[in-house]
Amino acid sequence: MALIVKKFGGSSVATTKKIIAVAQRVLDEKKPGDKIVVVVSAMGDSTDDLIELARGIDRDPYKYPREMDMLLTTGEQVSIALLAMAFERFGQKAVSLTGAQVGMQTNSAHTKGKIMEILPERVKKELDEGKIVVVAGFQGVDSLGDPTTLGRGGSDTSAVALAGALKADSCEIFTDVEGIFSADPRICPDARKMQEITYEEMLEMARLGAGVMQPRSVEMGQYFEIPIHVRSTFTSKPGTFIRKEYTMDEKGFVIRGVAHDSKVTKMALIGVPNRPGIAHQVFSALAKENVDVDMIVQSIRNIDQNVTDIVFTIASTDLSAARRVLKPIVAKLDAMDLVIEENVAKVSIVGAGMLGSPGIAARMFGALADESINIDIISTSEISISCLIASDRMMQAVNAIHKEFFPPA
Amino acid sequence: MALIVKKFGGSSVATTKKIIAVAQRVLDEKKPGDKIVVVVSAMGDSTDDLIELARGIDRDPYKYPREMDMLLTTGEQVSIALLAMAFERFGQKAVSLTGAQVGMQTNSAHTKGKIMEILPERVKKELDEGKIVVVAGFQGVDSLGDPTTLGRGGSDTSAVALAGALKADSCEIFTDVEGIFSADPRICPDARKMQEITYEEMLEMARLGAGVMQPRSVEMGQYFEIPIHVRSTFTSKPGTFIRKEYTMDEKGFVIRGVAHDSKVTKMALIGVPNRPGIAHQVFSALAKENVDVDMIVQSIRNIDQNVTDIVFTIASTDLSAARRVLKPIVAKLDAMDLVIEENVAKVSIVGAGMLGSPGIAARMFGALADESINIDIISTSEISISCLIASDRMMQAVNAIHKEFFPPA
Numbered sequence: 001m002a003l004i005v006k007k008f009g010g011s012s013v014a015t016t017k018k019i020i021a022v023a024q025r026v027l028d029e030k031k032p033g034d035k036i037v038v039v040v041s042a043m044g045d046s047t048d049d050l051i052e053l054a055r056g057i058d059r060d061p062y063k064y065p066r067e068m069d070m071l072l073t074t075g076e077q078v079s080i081a082l083l084a085m086a087f088e089r090f091g092q093k094a095v096s097l098t099g100a101q102v103g104m105q106t107n108s109a110h111t112k113g114k115i116m117e118i119l120p121e122r123v124k125k126e127l128d129e130g131k132i133v134v135v136a137g138f139q140g141v142d143s144l145g146d147p148t149t150l151g152r153g154g155s156d157t158s159a160v161a162l163a164g165a166l167k168a169d170s171c172e173i174f175t176d177v178e179g180i181f182s183a184d185p186r187i188c189p190d191a192r193k194m195q196e197i198t199y200e201e202m203l204e205m206a207r208l209g210a211g212v213m214q215p216r217s218v219e220m221g222q223y224f225e226i227p228i229h230v231r232s233t234f235t236s237k238p239g240t241f242i243r244k245e246y247t248m249d250e251k252g253f254v255i256r257g258v259a260h261d262s263k264v265t266k267m268a269l270i271g272v273p274n275r276p277g278i279a280h281q282v283f284s285a286l287a288k289e290n291v292d293v294d295m296i297v298q299s300i301r302n303i304d305q306n307v308t309d310i311v312f313t314i315a316s317t318d319l320s321a322a323r324r325v326l327k328p329i330v331a332k333l334d335a336m337d338l339v340i341e342e343n344v345a346k347v348s349i350v351g352a353g354m355l356g357s358p359g360i361a362a363r364m365f366g367a368l369a370d371e372s373i374n375i376d377i378i379s380t381s382e383i384s385i386s387c388l389i390a391s392d393r394m395m396q397a398v399n400a401i402h403k404e405f406f407p408p409a
Numbered sequence: 410m411a412l413i414v415k416k417f418g419g420s421s422v423a424t425t426k427k428i429i430a431v432a433q434r435v436l437d438e439k440k441p442g443d444k445i446v447v448v449v450s451a452m453g454d455s456t457d458d459l460i461e462l463a464r465g466i467d468r469d470p471y472k473y474p475r476e477m478d479m480l481l482t483t484g485e486q487v488s489i490a491l492l493a494m495a496f497e498r499f500g501q502k503a504v505s506l507t508g509a510q511v512g513m514q515t516n517s518a519h520t521k522g523k524i525m526e527i528l529p530e531r532v533k534k535e536l537d538e539g540k541i542v543v544v545a546g547f548q549g550v551d552s553l554g555d556p557t558t559l560g561r562g563g564s565d566t567s568a569v570a571l572a573g574a575l576k577a578d579s580c581e582i583f584t585d586v587e588g589i590f591s592a593d594p595r596i597c598p599d600a601r602k603m604q605e606i607t608y609e610e611m612l613e614m615a616r617l618g619a620g621v622m623q624p625r626s627v628e629m630g631q632y633f634e635i636p637i638h639v640r641s642t643f644t645s646k647p648g649t650f651i652r653k654e655y656t657m658d659e660k661g662f663v664i665r666g667v668a669h670d671s672k673v674t675k676m677a678l679i680g681v682p683n684r685p686g687i688a689h690q691v692f693s694a695l696a697k698e699n700v701d702v703d704m705i706v707q708s709i710r711n712i713d714q715n716v717t718d719i720v721f722t723i724a725s726t727d728l729s730a731a732r733r734v735l736k737p738i739v740a741k742l743d744a745m746d747l748v749i750e751e752n753v754a755k756v757s758i759v760g761a762g763m764l765g766s767p768g769i770a771a772r773m774f775g776a777l778a779d780e781s782i783n784i785d786i787i788s789t790s791e792i793s794i795s796c797l798i799a800s801d802r803m804m805q806a807v808n809a810i811h812k813e814f815f816p817p818a
Contacts, residue, residue: 056424058498
């Protein structure tokens with residue numbers, strides 16, 4: 001007897017047929033006495049359809065974030081009602097609950113709400129009555145009683161947070177992949193499905209570009225210490241467990257994964273006066289515009305003229321904001337140039353084990369050198385090493401590094 | 410400065426263009442300091458689309474009334490969000506509120522909820538802050554916090570009840586007709602728009618087939634004594650006020666309207682034993698199946714055999730239920746026959762003034778006689794007289810009666 005929270009995304013509930021299939025699958029896996037909560041997203045593209053509808057009122061409907069949340073929360077409300085009906089059709093007692101009804105209290109930051117507290121008394125009551133509880137993901141309610149949404153990846157976050165509040169045995173995230181892989185299988189055919197990965201490593205993987213899980217939901221799992229089981233919608237095979245510590249011994253793998261990120265842009269402020277406060281001036285201006293700066297290198301260009309180059313990377317989506325911020329700064333500092341390079345990519349290795357294993361960095365650099373791939377910038381964290389390289393070498397780099405750390409059997 | 414509740418139906422908000430037009434119109438009519446609440450239905454056919462979607466799960470989705478309400482309440486939630494955005498786009502502060510948020514407390518009779526209490530504190534607060542409050546019609550919330558819907562005509566009922574709870578100065582119902590007419594203008598070209606009509610008369614008109622207003626919303630207006638202004642979405646001319654008493658003197662009109670109803674079926678139980686308890690047996694069986702019986706006539710067929718005929722009318726939509734109920738009764742009572750006549754119609758006149766004006770009935774029957782229209786059954790209430798006639802004479806009958814009581818100027 002277990003309490004399990006299962007989350008199905010929008011593509012799993014895109015049609016009424018698929019909704020019926022989800023109900024069937026949940027019932028197939030349910031053991032007698034199990035308490036099941038199913039968290040679902042809006043059907044298929046219905047959220048996009050609602051956004052498009054709002055564009056009929058104003059081309060930029062996100063100017064009205066409270067009303068966008070009022071609008072968008074209807075998407076999940078439709079899918080929970082239908083899924084609850086599907087369970088009932090199979091003779092299984094079920095009840096659908098909105099974000100407000102499951103006590104998903106958020107702040108009032110509409111369209112990007114943060115969960116403040118979960119008061120799932122209603123959920124517990126319904127579970128005790130033998131019902132499957134179908135919950136609208138992605139949404140909550142603020143202190144005024146207004147519907148809110150949690151922003152990107154919000155349904156995963158809802159599911160994990162609710163699992164935490166309910167002290168569930170596990171939270172299963174159903175996706176279109178079979179689990180977490182040692183690299184992206186689309187670019188690295190040798191990538192292996194991991195049986196386990198720690199929250200910490202998963203967070204680092206996500207931060208460095210691995211797209212399966214949104215960092216917020218992993219953080220939520222880590223906070224509540226809820227094992228997250230990432231698994232496929234299409235098979236019943238086990239996927240990957242994200243948990244605090246390894247329960248099995250997957251020997252020899254100091255590295256848990258190779259991540260890559262091609263949506264990176266390199267910016268170089270050339271010939272900046274080398275005096276205190278310059279870096280602060282540059283990066284605080286970027287921070288004010290919410291431009292996240294990743295790798296940073298500062299190097300002396302010319303000792304006689306006492307000028308330096310400040311080189312850093314940003315997410316490509318922030319490029320226009322960064323350009324807007326830096327233009328006046330370049331002028332004010334009388335810098336020689338602002339060079340923007342878009343055809344770069346970041347490849348990274350992640351693994352908590354590297355802390356106690358010297359020589360990991362050398363092996364990574366060696367793998368790249370063997371392929372004559374030039375490293376532009378290197379950055380490290382306690383559990384990762386990242387290299388900036390030319391984007392047209394990214395695929396080759398990922399495969400070379402993967403082969404080094406996950407040699408074919 | 411007035412507090413006005415305005416209600417727009419689904420066809421008025423069928424597209425984003427129409428929603429913008431509704432916002433524009435409300436703003437055009439708003440005087441400085443006016444407090445405005447706008448109640449809206451779901452966009453166009455969207456409720457039907459949601460029902461169709463639910464049919465993808467189960468051909469009879471109303472088996473799951475709680476989930477149907479969870480589903481259907483999203484329809485209005487979409488339109489209130491969009492209309493609030495439209496107001497904001499015009500620079501008018503606005504806020505959308507669901508049935509739950511306006512404190513529309515109902516019982517738990519899902520898909521046909523009854524309003525128990527309205528606690529509109531949130532609405533008052535938002536109005537005091539200078540916002541136009543956009544409210545989801547047709548919906549409420551039960552004591553569990555579950556969304557409910559009010560059933561047919563529910564948006565009118567929401568609007569009038571909310572106007573009552575807010576002690577509004579009036580409730581304006583926008584429709585595709587210009588107001589309440591002395592007869593249905595589609596079949597009686599001489600029909601006149603009434604300036605006023607009493608709740609009592611309007612209820613009787615609605616009961617007797619006039620389709621503009623649902624009886625429940627008129628009852629709600631009567632209960633709260635809120636003047637209901639029925640007016641056109643397409644013009645700014647005044648429509649018809651439904652109120653407690655006449656404020657103007659519309660001389661000479663003892664009759665306020667001619668109503669008709671072609672969706673009537675006549676049933677005759679022929680040759681039933683004439684002994685006490687028979688009528689009770691027949692009509693309580695029908696009542697148990699929610700078949701509403703209207704006109705009733707009992708007449709002696711044959712004194713020697715001591716058998717009678719029981720003749721009555723029902724709504725045509727109840728025919729199959731009535732047949733199911735009566736079949737075993739006919740057998741049990743050993744009645745001679747059950748005759749069903751579907752090509753009948755009811756024409757009625759309504760007017761509180763007829764109480765003090767003798768001869769009204771005679772004038773009605775005379776108008777029919779002049780056209781050689783045979784009267785099958787007559788029934789009367791304090792403020793109405795109804796005649797059952799052949800349905801193919803209905804149009805002629807309405808026009809003849811109308812001409813008698815509303816002679817052309």
